[in-house]
Amino acid sequence: EKSSQNLFSKLGKAIVGKSKVDDEVLDELEEILITSDVGVETTIKVIRRIEERVSKERYINTTELDKILREEIASLLEENNTNDLADFDLPESAGPYVIMVVGVNGVGKTTTIGKLAYQFKQKGKSVVLGAADTFRAAAVDQLILWGDRVEVPVISHGMNTDPASVAFDTVKKAVELKADVVIVDTAGRLHTKVNLMNELTKIKRVMQKFIPEAPHEVLLVLDGSTGQNAFIQAKEFTRATDITSLAITKLDGTAKGGVVIGISDQFKIPVKYIGVGEKMNDLQVFNRKEFVDSLFKK
Amino acid sequence: MFDNLSFKLDRAFKTLKGTGTITEINVASTVKEIRRALIDADVNYKVAKDVTDRIKEEALGRDVLIAVSPGQLLVKITQEELTKLMGGAKEDINLKGDPAVVLISGLQGSGKTTFSGKLAAFLKKQGRQVLLVGCDIYRPAAIEQLKTLGGQIGVEVYAEPENKDAVTIAKNAIAHAKKTGKKTVIIDTAGRLAVDDKMMDEISVLKSTVNPSETLFVVDSMTGQDAVNTAKTFDERLDFDGVVLTKLDGDSRGGAAISIRHVVNKPIKFISTGEKMENLDIFYPDRMAQRILGMGDVISLVEKA
Ligand SMILES: Nc1nc2c(ncn2[C@@H]2O[C@H](COP(=O)(O)OP(=O)(O)OP(=O)(O)O)[C@@H](O)[C@H]2O)c(=O)[nH]1
Ligand SMILES: Nc1nc2c(ncn2[C@@H]2O[C@H](COP(=O)(O)OP(=O)(O)OP(=O)(O)O)[C@@H](O)[C@H]2O)c(=O)[nH]1
Ligand SMILES: [Mg+2]
Ligand SMILES: [Mg+2]
Numbered sequence: 001e002k003s004s005q006n007l008f009s010k011l012g013k014a015i016v017g018k019s020k021v022d023d024e025v026l027d028e029l030e031e032i033l034i035t036s037d038v039g040v041e042t043t044i045k046v047i048r049r050i051e052e053r054v055s056k057e058r059y060i061n062t063t064e065l066d067k068i069l070r071e072e073i074a075s076l077l078e079e080n081n082t083n084d085l086a087d088f089d090l091p092e093s094a095g096p097y098v099i100m101v102v103g104v105n106g107v108g109k110t111t112t113i114g115k116l117a118y119q120f121k122q123k124g125k126s127v128v129l130g131a132a133d134t135f136r137a138a139a140v141d142q143l144i145l146w147g148d149r150v151e152v153p154v155i156s157h158g159m160n161t162d163p164a165s166v167a168f169d170t171v172k173k174a175v176e177l178k179a180d181v182v183i184v185d186t187a188g189r190l191h192t193k194v195n196l197m198n199e200l201t202k203i204k205r206v207m208q209k210f211i212p213e214a215p216h217e218v219l220l221v222l223d224g225s226t227g228q229n230a231f232i233q234a235k236e237f238t239r240a241t242d243i244t245s246l247a248i249t250k251l252d253g254t255a256k257g258g259v260v261i262g263i264s265d266q267f268k269i270p271v272k273y274i275g276v277g278e279k280m281n282d283l284q285v286f287n288r289k290e291f292v293d294s295l296f297k298k
Numbered sequence: 299m300f301d302n303l304s305f306k307l308d309r310a311f312k313t314l315k316g317t318g319t320i321t322e323i324n325v326a327s328t329v330k331e332i333r334r335a336l337i338d339a340d341v342n343y344k345v346a347k348d349v350t351d352r353i354k355e356e357a358l359g360r361d362v363l364i365a366v367s368p369g370q371l372l373v374k375i376t377q378e379e380l381t382k383l384m385g386g387a388k389e390d391i392n393l394k395g396d397p398a399v400v401l402i403s404g405l406q407g408s409g410k411t412t413f414s415g416k417l418a419a420f421l422k423k424q425g426r427q428v429l430l431v432g433c434d435i436y437r438p439a440a441i442e443q444l445k446t447l448g449g450q451i452g453v454e455v456y457a458e459p460e461n462k463d464a465v466t467i468a469k470n471a472i473a474h475a476k477k478t479g480k481k482t483v484i485i486d487t488a489g490r491l492a493v494d495d496k497m498m499d500e501i502s503v504l505k506s507t508v509n510p511s512e513t514l515f516v517v518d519s520m521t522g523q524d525a526v527n528t529a530k531t532f533d534e535r536l537d538f539d540g541v542v543l544t545k546l547d548g549d550s551r552g553g554a555a556i557s558i559r560h561v562v563n564k565p566i567k568f569i570s571t572g573e574k575m576e577n578l579d580i581f582y583p584d585r586m587a588q589r590i591l592g593m594g595d596v597i598s599l600v601e602k603a
Binding site for chain 1 (some may be wrong): 334337338339340342343344405406407408409411412436437438439440442443444445446447450491492493518520521522523524525527528545547548549550551553554573
């Protein structure tokens with residue numbers, strides 16, 4: 001908070017009484033945005049918008065500039081399309097609501113699934129997890145331990161089995177159990193590996209044999225400390241399997257996760273969740289205002 | 299994917315093209331584009347500034363040969379500077395002591411456990427007797443993961459599933475290595491954030507207890523601007539000996555490599571290029587420089603100009 005106030009008083013001094021934002025202000029702003037991983041292109045976009053607005057609204061004061069800045073950045077972040085998703089609520093669905101979780105290696109997919117299961121359970125929902133990462137060493141064990149921890153059943157066929165058939169059985173079992181939510185874990189994969197990306201389509205397809213609308217949600221997990229590559233990840237995963245929402249993890253560290261601003265803007269995908277630790281309650285519903293504010297905190 | 303960079307440099311080189319000399323004015327826009335390209339490749343903002351300042355100085359100081367266009371010269375200088383920055387000759391891992399201890403550290407999910415397995419396989423191939431040690435007592439199934447990898451490569455894994463003290467486990471593991479004639483001990487640790495004081499304390503105590511001849515910092519090549527902060531804190535607490543850059547089988551540009559080197563001045567000793575146990579490579583600074591710059595493109599661009 002303190003540092004952001006300092007910044008704005010500095011910005012304010014440079015700007016009061018002017019109808020143009022001068023270089024000093026822009027340099028300052030550029031540094032903040034770039035070092036938050038916002039990326040050059042989105043940073044330029046933000047700066048242009050600020051310049052435009054300031055040129056219209058003369059004699060701007062610090063508080064106004066602060067407000068404009070945050071508004072412009074927030075406007076690049078896609079609104080959650082389920083109105084006012086203030087909590088871990090899920091839309092109504094006939095039968096279990098199916099979430100498939102995807103992303104590159106080590107971003108926090110399995111952990112996010114454990115945390116989500118915990119949150120949904122807290123809301124009184126019955127949850128079934130599917131261990132469709134049958135590749136990474138001990139991936140199934142990891143999900144089963146999460147299942148034990150949050151007390152939800154995990155459907156698995158063990159390691160080195162067909163992930164699509166695990167997903168199929170998970171949905172089947174969830175229908176039998178009349179579960180409210182199904183969350184399917186998948187192996188981490190780099191978006192450059194064509195075969196592995198195609199595998200996602202297959203996993204999706206088999207679930208549709210049971211529930212035609214499944215998966216209702218494809219959640220792409222991005223590591224908050226990832227730089228500009230996250231952009232390509234979003235692009236390629238969207239291409240392979242329609243991504244409906246994003247989760248950004250590891251925001252309990254010093255990384256700001258700013259790359260998500262450009263992603264959300266360009267691909268019109270809402271950010272739904274943020275991961276802020278390794279424990280089961282370290283997941284939060286994304287809040288645009290708080291996220292933007294965090295960019296300006298040291 | 300390098301379209302953007304090509305376009306930007308193309309535009310910048312056009313300004314330079316036709317002029318035979320490099321002056322303060324005509325170099326400025328090119329240098330700016332190079333800086334942008336570096337930032338797009340995830341080189342830290344301040345480091346990119348430093349590097350391009352240096353490139354500019356180099357460029358202005360040099361006479362332009364008639365045969366070389368200013369654009370070509372700048373690309374060459376940039377590549378040279380980046381290569382220099384990441385350290386000239388390759389540096390080997392230090393395995394002193396009986397047993398020699400290697401301590402693996404890094405953020406969550408960076409690839410430590412996978413790398414531990416790979417390093418064990420790599421050293422085993424050289425005829426060394428290796429013991430892998432599971433000191434990650436936090437992550438669910440971390441020990442199982444290491445045991446699976448150990449099984450794949452035929453290397454023993456030491457673990458104490460009931461013990462919740464990483465330091466004691468490591469001490470016991472070294473005693474076990476001595477007893478069983480293992481010459482190298484590789485200690486896998488839990489992922490931790492640099493701002494997590496308790497966890498950073500744990501690993502620095504671990505280090506002073508086991509006295510490793512090599513402490514490695516494992517970092518995901520997709521890491522963005524924050525790489526400098528993390529590397530700095532880990533280095534302050536651990537004074538690590540080298541860096542491992544992982545997941546280079548993807549299309550990340552890997553600018554973090556420059557940032558880290560610039561900030562902590564420790565060599566990158568290995569690169570990880572896949573999930574399989576054999577996907578381990580030695581680091582070549584010149585190749586990395588080309589990767590960061592998207593060099594294939596830059597070279598063809600200059601030829602076009
Ligand atoms: N600090 C922090 N650590 C996290 C967070 N989310 C996940 N992690 C840690 O990141 C590491 C990787 O998490 P996983 O859930 O295994 O990631 P994954 O995407 O399933 O990995 P793969 O299946 O191997 O691709 C683990 O050590 C987690 O505890 C978070 O929000 N904050
Ligand atoms: N594509 C690719 N994946 C890798 C590479 N190195 C590791 N991985 C994958 O990245 C994920 C995380 O690797 P781990 O070795 O579990 O990472 P870690 O640092 O031990 O994670 P924590 O113990 O949770 O902190 C796994 O899915 C690995 O298979 C690599 O070089 N390339
Ligand atoms: Mg996983
Ligand atoms: Mg590990």
